[in-house]
Amino acid sequence: MTLTECYTLLEGNYDDVVARLNSENLVKKFVYKFLEDSSYETLINSLEAGDYKEAFRAAHTIKGICQNLSFTKLFKSSNNLTEALRTEEKCDVTELLNQVKCDYEQTYSAIKALKEEDV
Amino acid sequence: MVFINNSKKSNKILIVDDSEMNRAILSEMLDNEYEIIEAADGGQAIAILQKSSVEISLVLLDIVMPVMDGFEVLAIMNKKRWIQDIPVIMISAETAPSYIDRAYDLGVTDFISRPFDSLVVRRRVVNTIMLYSKQKKLAGLVADQIYEKEKNNSLMINILSHIVEFRNGESGLHILHVQTFTDILLKCLVKKTDKYNLSASDISLISNASALHDIGKISIPEEILNKPGRLTSEEFEVMKTHSLVGASMLDELPFYKDEPLVKVAYEICRWHHERYDGRGYPDGLKGDEIPISAQIVALADVYDALTSERVYKKAFPHETAMNMILNGECGTFNPLLLDCLKDSAENIITELKENSISNHNEKEMKNIANELLRHDELSASERTLRQLEQEQIKYEFFTNVSDEIWFEFTSDPPMLTLSDLGSKKLGLNKVTINPYQNNQINSMFDISTLQGFVNTFQNTTFENPIVNFNFRVLIDGKYKYCKAIGRSMWTSDNSPEYIGAIGKITDITDENV
Numbered sequence: 001m002t003l004t005e006c007y008t009l010l011e012g013n014y015d016d017v018v019a020r021l022n023s024e025n026l027v028k029k030f031v032y033k034f035l036e037d038s039s040y041e042t043l044i045n046s047l048e049a050g051d052y053k054e055a056f057r058a059a060h061t062i063k064g065i066c067q068n069l070s071f072t073k074l075f076k077s078s079n080n081l082t083e084a085l086r087t088e089e090k091c092d093v094t095e096l097l098n099q100v101k102c103d104y105e106q107t108y109s110a111i112k113a114l115k116e117e118d119v
Numbered sequence: 120m121v122f123i124n125n126s127k128k129s130n131k132i133l134i135v136d137d138s139e140m141n142r143a144i145l146s147e148m149l150d151n152e153y154e155i156i157e158a159a160d161g162g163q164a165i166a167i168l169q170k171s172s173v174e175i176s177l178v179l180l181d182i183v184m185p186v187m188d189g190f191e192v193l194a195i196m197n198k199k200r201w202i203q204d205i206p207v208i209m210i211s212a213e214t215a216p217s218y219i220d221r222a223y224d225l226g227v228t229d230f231i232s233r234p235f236d237s238l239v240v241r242r243r244v245v246n247t248i249m250l251y252s253k254q255k256k257l258a259g260l261v262a263d264q265i266y267e268k269e270k271n272n273s274l275m276i277n278i279l280s281h282i283v284e285f286r287n288g289e290s291g292l293h294i295l296h297v298q299t300f301t302d303i304l305l306k307c308l309v310k311k312t313d314k315y316n317l318s319a320s321d322i323s324l325i326s327n328a329s330a331l332h333d334i335g336k337i338s339i340p341e342e343i344l345n346k347p348g349r350l351t352s353e354e355f356e357v358m359k360t361h362s363l364v365g366a367s368m369l370d371e372l373p374f375y376k377d378e379p380l381v382k383v384a385y386e387i388c389r390w391h392h393e394r395y396d397g398r399g400y401p402d403g404l405k406g407d408e409i410p411i412s413a414q415i416v417a418l419a420d421v422y423d424a425l426t427s428e429r430v431y432k433k434a435f436p437h438e439t440a441m442n443m444i445l446n447g448e449c450g451t452f453n454p455l456l457l458d459c460l461k462d463s464a465e466n467i468i469t470e471l472k473e474n475s476i477s478n479h480n481e482k483e484m485k486n487i488a489n490e491l492l493r494h495d496e497l498s499a500s501e502r503t504l505r506q507l508e509q510e511q512i513k514y515e516f517f518t519n520v521s522d523e524i525w526f527e528f529t530s531d532p533p534m535l536t537l538s539d540l541g542s543k544k545l546g547l548n549k550v551t552i553n554p555y556q557n558n559q560i561n562s563m564f565d566i567s568t569l570q571g572f573v574n575t576f577q578n579t580t581f582e583n584p585i586v587n588f589n590f591r592v593l594i595d596g597k598y599k600y601c602k603a604i605g606r607s608m609w610t611s612d613n614s615p616e617y618i619g620a621i622g623k624i625t626d627i628t629d630e631n632v
Contacts, residue, residue, distance in 0.1 A: 016234075017234075019236075020234060020235065020236040020237060021144070021148075021235075021237055022237045022238070026147060029147075030140065030143065030144055030147075033139075033140050033143060034140065037138070037139070037140055039138065054185075056183075057137070057183055057184070057185055060183045060212070061137060061138045061141075061183075063212060064138055064141055064211075064212045064233055065138060065140050065141065067212055067233040067234040068140070068141060068144055068233055068234045068235055069234075070234065
């Protein structure tokens with residue numbers, strides 16, 4: 001699998017990210033780094049614990065990373081969740097969260113597959 | 120595109136972002152040209168800036184972060200005036216105009232929104248750093264020029280007044296004394312009243328011009344000027360002309376007549392023998408008709424005449440001179456100025472003892488330095504920065520080789536910094552933000568101990584900043600007994616404010632057993 005194919009799988013914009021970061025190697029390096037990022041766990045855990053402030057920050061971080069890596073699909077859902085959490089009021093985010101979970105899985109498995117082939 | 124390519128990376132960039140990935144991306148874009156320091160939240164960023172703000176050329180700052188967000192960091196950078204010397208580029212996914220406005224209001228230079236484009240990031244970073252270093256270079260140039268100008272200015276005035284004194288057969292100390300006393304009295308006066316509307320530059324102008332008060336004496340025949348005995352009334356009339364002569368010499372200057380220095384010198388020359396009750400000469404001005412500059416120099420002149428030896432008299436001791444002036448034996452003065460004289464008495468005695476040509480120059484330098492500090496844009500001239508850097512190196516060296524625990528506490532933002540060894544011995548971080556709310560610290564110290572620290576330092580004064588106290592601390596489940604000596608720190612302006620404390624802690628457990 002090529003990096004381009006990986007971007008197609010996770011529904012991101014490969015051309016955009018390469019234009020901005022100026023190097024395919026760099027994009028790949030950061031894409032792999034996504035696998036190590038703990039923001040997603042933080043998001044899930046803090047929502048379970050009812051810590052909406054922390055959840056907002058975690059969602060915000062995921063959104064920022066997706067923006068930088070042009071992970072268009074996960075960016076959209078994490079952005080929606082971030083905006084819902086911004087108010088810090090307890091509101092029902094189950095649906096938005098489910099979308100993020102789904103998109104995260106899609107993104108994560110696409111990158112994982114790329115990495116396994118790479119080795 | 121060509122970027123500055125220094126083999127030695129001389130500029131340091133502080134990247135503040137809670138996402139490691141975002142820091143890595145930025146770092147990757149910049150680390151060919153710059154040394155990168157990373158901070159994962161606002162608290163860490165402030166700790167780094169507190170320690171080495173002079174070394175940092177640029178801050179890339181995220182907004183949404185735990186512990187302390189980007190806006191709080193900016194607020195502190197403003198409060199500490201770091202924002203004037205360190206450019207900040209805000210980086211954020213937030214694009215709401217309210218966020219961007221607020222960031223610009225708080226002094227950020229630029230705003231980069233995500234997603235990052237490597238060319239844009241690099242170009243903006245390069246531009247901002249170049250702009251600031253140019254500005255710093257210019258500020259340094261201006262500072263050096265002001266310094267040179269001030270030096271030459273006071274040099275010329277001193278040569279001129281020395282010529283007058285030389286003919287008088289005096290050492291030149293009279294001029295220095297009058298200048299010093301004028302300065303002391305003026306500084307005391309502005310603390311008492313704002314009636315005369317004197318700014319810091321007015322004070323230095325009047326002190327400088329005071330050196331010219333007797334220039335009219337070059338027109339007085341030498342036999343009268345240096346007559347050992349009492350002057351006859353005819354001779355005295357001749358002597359009295361020196362004030363008008365001095366004034367008209369300045370008034371007839373073909374150039375520079377309208378310069379503030381010349382104008383003030385004119386007032387002083389003409390009216391430094393007027394009396395507050397209107398019985399002085401040459402014009403018989405009364406009360407505040409006499410310009411405050413001349414009133415002050417008159418008092419300084421009389422005081423120094425009394426306490427110095429002259430061809431016709433011995434020197435009186437300070438107490439006698441004070442009594443003579445306060446009893447009205449040497450003319451009448453503005454009561455407010457007499458109060459200033461009383462209040463500054465101790466100051467004046469010290470000056471008299473210490474005043475010599477050499478440390479006069481030093482004081483001059485201090486005045487110039489103060490002058491520079493008044494200009495905001497010059498607050499970080501290269502000169503001061505270099506000195507500061509060296510002081511920091513020294514401080515770090517001494518605290519690290521010492522086998523005692525050294526601490527530094529700043530009250531706003533509340534932050535505790537420990538020496539390397541201190542942090543090892545106590546098992547605490549080198550830098551702790553909000554130490555009162557820190558669980559680890561709260562579990563190590565009794566509540567009364569912590570409260571005691573705070574109270575002890577807050578009860579100190581600017582004049583008596585040093586305190587000793589003993590306490591116990593729980594380390595690895597065992598109580599250690601310690602003694603501490605500390606010093607509270609204050610701002611160095613007219614009304615000093617408490618800003619924190621420094622000190623060292625010695626383990627005395629063994630002595631206690």
